[in-house]
Amino acid sequence: MESFTDVQQMEGKTVKYAKYITIECSDGIGIVFEDDTYVVIEGSRRYSETDAILSPKIDNLVKFDLGIITKEEYNTLTKDYAEYVKAEEKKHELKLLENLKKKYNH
Numbered sequence: 001m002e003s004f005t006d007v008q009q010m011e012g013k014t015v016k017y018a019k020y021i022t023i024e025c026s027d028g029i030g031i032v033f034e035d036d037t038y039v040v041i042e043g044s045r046r047y048s049e050t051d052a053i054l055s056p057k058i059d060n061l062v063k064f065d066l067g068i069i070t071k072e073e074y075n076t077l078t079k080d081y082a083e084y085v086k087a088e089e090k091k092h093e094l095k096l097l098e099n100l101k102k103k104y105n106h
Contacts, residue, residue: 001036001068005054010039021065023055030066038068 004010014034021030021040028042040055040062055062060081064074100106 001032001038003038003040003058005039005056007054009037013037019066021062023059023062028055030062032066032068038066040066 010031010033016032016034018029018031021028023040023042026043026045028040030038030040032038040058041052042055044051044053060069060074060077063069064071069077
């Protein structure tokens, strides 16, 4: 499935289903169309004004909540991301260790 962020792309499409979702700290609605495209409209509050924006970045939890990816796909993506973060942290720590060794002549 493919998402979009231009409201004009919604014109003429048939809605398959829509679902209320929570996006980080805001509320929104996800709309899935018959042609297997989808859009997430996110509510944004600033001071006393409320705006609706087409969400440009849709995380895996929202995709799972909308039924775009399965639970297995969500779990795999979450696990892969956690492994990526762990590997990046290890690289950072090794670089820091190398710099400290240079600094203290060890």
